[in-house]
Amino acid sequence: MTNRNTTFHILLAAQFALIAVSMLVNVKTGLFSMVLILSLTVICLIQLSNDKSTEWERGQNMMTWLFIVWLSYYIMEIMNPNCVLEAWNINITPYALIPLICAFVVPVVIRTKKDIELLLIVWSVFVIIFTLKGYWQKNHGFSTKDLYFLHVLGGARTHIIWSGIRYFSCFSDAANYGVHASMAAVTFSIASFFATSRWMRIYFLFIAVCGIYGMGISGTRSAMGVLMGGMLMITIIAKNWKALLGGIFISISVFVFFYYTNIGSGNQYIHKMRSSFHPTEDASYLVRIENRQRMKELMARKPIGYGIGLSKAGNFNSKEQMPYPPDSWLIAVWVETGIIGLILYLAIHGVLFAWCLWILMFKVRNKNLRGLVAAWLCMNAGFFIAAYVNDVMQYPNQLTVYTGFALCFAAPYIDRRISEEKGEKDEETKEKELIIN
Template sequence: MMTNKPWIAQIGTSLKYLVWILIGLLFSLIISKAEIIGIGLIFMLIPIAIVCYFIYKYPILSLYLAFFISFPANGLTRYAPVPFGLLIDALLFGGVLLSLGKSTEEQRKSLKNVPIYFFLAWFGYTTLQLINPEAASKAAWFYAIRGTSFNFLFIMVIAFIYVKDKKHLNVFLYTWLAWSILAAIWGIKQKFVGLDGAENAWLAAGNASTHVLHGKLRVFSFYSDAGQFGAAMAHGALVFGIIAIGPGSLQRKLIFGIGALLCLYGMAISGTRGALFVPAGGGMIYLIVNKNFKLLILGAIVGASVFGILKYTYIGQGNYEIQRLRSALDPEDASLNVRKENQKILSRYLASRPLGGGIGSSGYFGLRFSPNTFLAQTPTDSWFVRIWAETGIVGLYLHIASLLGVILVGFWRIFSMKDPELRNTMGAFLAGFTGIALASYGNSILGQFPTIMACMISVVMIWKGELWDK
């Protein structure tokens, strides 16, 4: 029986040849116009096309790649003016679209959980901030919304859909560990060997005022600044330290133990005082959720001893790093008093603005898009103060409720786990998330890369951990 299939096949073959001819013409045009640069551009396009193909086929790669890039992204901009932040945002946005479009109904059922509900509400509220009558710039909303809200939800959506078994847990953990160790080593190099040309140029561009205090460098490694580096190191020290002292093989304990010690030293040389609250607050959460009340008592004694030494003695006062940590507990600290005064000023301004001044109205984006406004000129310093300034008291309560909801429900899920190694690891994740949330009161930490990636993937792992335990 005769059919038209040969004609259809012939048309399909002709179209393939036409596509290849068009690609060849395009490449020829690029080379003729840009010459050597054009050849380089073509060689760049080929691997980019390959990466895009695999991301399309396996959307979880968008999350892995974004997580991997998020560690050196800020530091790399000191060497090349490449918008790595936008690249990460594009990976997450594309990953969400692919995840929702290609996943099965069964996979999408995993999105019905407490963290998604809370951060979906936060997503909705911050999206409506686009029409906030107090907002001075719509462009500022577009740039600031990603770190304020969108990325929280995007990271979790991709991870909840595609994280299935413990191999994903190990990829996450060892990627985090490897980059944290590299960051600590690079920070140690900055302290004892010195900075390179790009890092010195970054300091000279106006960052020396906050990173060279009394002639001492606040180490920043390849992170955005010393504050983010210190908090990330404290986060890693807490999580890796808990895993090292928990159940597991000797090799695993040694690897994570070394990582924890390096991160702890990285935290110290960053000079970031607020980072002290990551292990302090998060460690207490872990001791409770671990169900080991002897360890809880021992941890409380050790914590109280460290607090007492820093607060009521001068032990180690000759060491600059200890001086910086000790100043975090001084209620008369000049920096702390300036922050309190700024918060009083903001309180008066926001009293009649329950929805805040609009996303992106304060801090860096405020100075960039609406530099002459009140919020742009008033330092916020803290993540929560920034949320309060931009989204008002309504937004602040909603955001805190989201974080507390995840912590409390996560605590209950871990507390009921039977597998001791799994419960220990998930307890480490919850402790780290809680510690970062607490430390964000003193610094604008939570929404920055790579901390936001580590925190939100940790939340997903906690929810998946209960299923693995069963």
Template sequence: MIDRIYQLTDGWRHSRLLFGLLGLLLAVVAGYLIGKMGIMGGLLVIALPVGIATLVMILLEPKVGVYLYANLSFLIGAARFMDGDIQVGLGLDGLLVLTFAATLLNARRMNWKRLKNPAFYCVCLWLFYTILEYFNPDSPYPPAWFYHARSFSLSWAFLSFIVLVNPITKNDVWLLIKTWLVWSVIAAFWGFKQQYGHALGLRDLEQAELNWLAAGGARTHILWGQLRSFSFYSDAGQFGSEMAGVTLICLILFMNEKRWFSKFLYVGLTLVIFWGFAVSGTRSALFVLIGGYGAYLVLQRKLKPILLSAAVGIPILCILLFTHLGDGVYQIYRIRTALRPTQDESFLVRLENQQRLKAYLVNLPFGTGIGSSSGAGVRFTPWHWAAQIPPDSWYVQLWIETGIVGLSVYLFVLAGIILTGIWQLWRLKDPWITTLMLILLCEFIGICVVSYSNPILGQFPTSTMLYINSMLFASAGRWEKANERMSE
């Protein structure tokens, strides 16, 4: 016994010596970096151990990488606050590849059987088609493929693989949803600051936001002297659609919650986040709620919720459609105009653009190549007609870049994933898992609906959450099987 105590004491002495040497080395490095780089050097010293610890955590538990990737996706729009050309998106791509590599390194703990999933086959089909698009002879600049292929299919394929095989628990899913709610509340309040900050004695917009508006954002974000709040998202369209989607989540949680305290909490969250949608001025985001909540009612397969929702929803729609109540409030007026598209000049312009595109694309069944329109098109081939006509829609962008064939494949993929999710959902028996999967599936459907009018399905963080969620609800049965085996 005495010998054992002596061994432990001796080992502790050696450990103290080792930690002391490491601490001394770190102090020397910190002093050098601060002397050379100033404050940035000090921040680097702090970030380096955190980065190493994060790397080790991801390598040991890859699902940590998925959670971190989801969180950082919400900050990509904040790049406008950073000086210099910082490629935040490439950093996220690196994190995704690292998580993929960690998944392979932990192969023994992964459930490879889950890859035998119709939704995963659909994603692979879309990935294969987008790879073939690199060789599209009508592409004006093939290297631009890499800039749009990430949001089109590559990130989806990586995330699908990782999410399916990793041992993700239902508590992990609930943590992801709660994190989503927290980010949405923060985003809503930042949007309120942009809209009402002057009334509270705060700056409405930071200098970086003013610079972004001056660089071209004002054309679509200041209408008739009224700011469309965009929070820390890429634009108001993305912000509004995200707020509408999370409003839907809060509504479903409220409908399925039995505890009164939690019900009041979800009502409060619904009001805050819904007004976040309102201050964005994104009219079409209303269809996230209409499409998603409609899907929720149908998937419930119960008459009572449908009747109750109709009793509440129909009067609201009638007020919006046939009266002018609330028109004095700009946000309500903007929401009302979404229900009258034929009277909206911007909607009519979109229809005209689509007619022009139809004439161009009639002999291009495979489109003009991925990366030929929108951001990458304007950057690399601004002289090409595909870059000169704004798509104003995710599906129209796919139509331009992948043709009618590619758009058809993509819609088939979305339908396949949704049908797989419904099939999984209707087989569930656990009420809590059913609620979680309803949330993910209905929000997915709502975003798919609104993507006709906004190109948000391929933007961070919307794309990240949809790509993760699509594989969660498409493999919903995994948790019920786990409950039976008590292994997860």
């Protein structure tokens, strides 16, 4: 393993470590994450510049150009009359820097299938930590820090509810934990079919089970969107009629189970998940719909939004504040950057999904490689469904999501390398046969 690999994997691990450390002490995630990302990225780029085998053109891809456009719009938001520079500074890392860094660095650094598997292994270690913390909360009670969040900061209002307790592990809230757990469930369950060794396949399946457990105890309904979205996406990428029909059958079966039956409703977690299939019967959902209608009236005169980081009233002192909570990431983007910013944001991600799909379906021939990378893209598809329902673009999700997109742009180069290595082995085999004959 080279230094460039080590540094990038440390960068990924550091984002998860910040969440894990928050079990013990209060961590200003945004500030520490910015310092870690920028410092480790600089180190990685220095190492790459000293590596003669570095192909910089890999970083000059469609994803990089798309997020340069988004960064340009983000910079223009400074001119928003309602802009608060402190909020703008805090949000530049998750909004613009992480996507751009991943777009350029990942295709240059990740050069083999083993590099991708190692990324999954790094992530898996922290999935286990997050699962153990969630298990401990459920079976042994909350820590002093957890109780402070629940009873002093007001977390009990949304985490100790009619359906039972929603466990949040090391995360800021149960929604963030549940969505991250379901992201792991989708990624590792798909990756388990394409891992190199039998033991790794078993290990990845175990991590997927950990993810499903975490999703269950979080009581997060939006996590179902991650599973359903991921399931449907893999049927498209598979380019296989059996996989397509199988995926459609499973999706319909899940929908019928939750929508048309009451099986298992005695279990609080199944009951909670089932409620996500009946949103019109949910009071909180109806309140969100009403809030969005009121927001629409206010946003009509805010084409560039209220300003970056100002979707939630009270966090910063701004001239104007949105009186209604956004309750989801995509609604927050709309409130903060206006209809212009939202259209640009959705267009960039729509193009990104289409481009990544085209790469995997028509540019990558190695089935195992395509499956490993598809696992990340399927997770991303489900994640953005959840992003419409909940504010889930929080640490450490950003780096995971945009690494997934960037791996699609690295995949054709890795595929070419696999083909070249296979060709060399075939040539060696032929030469040996000639010598023997």
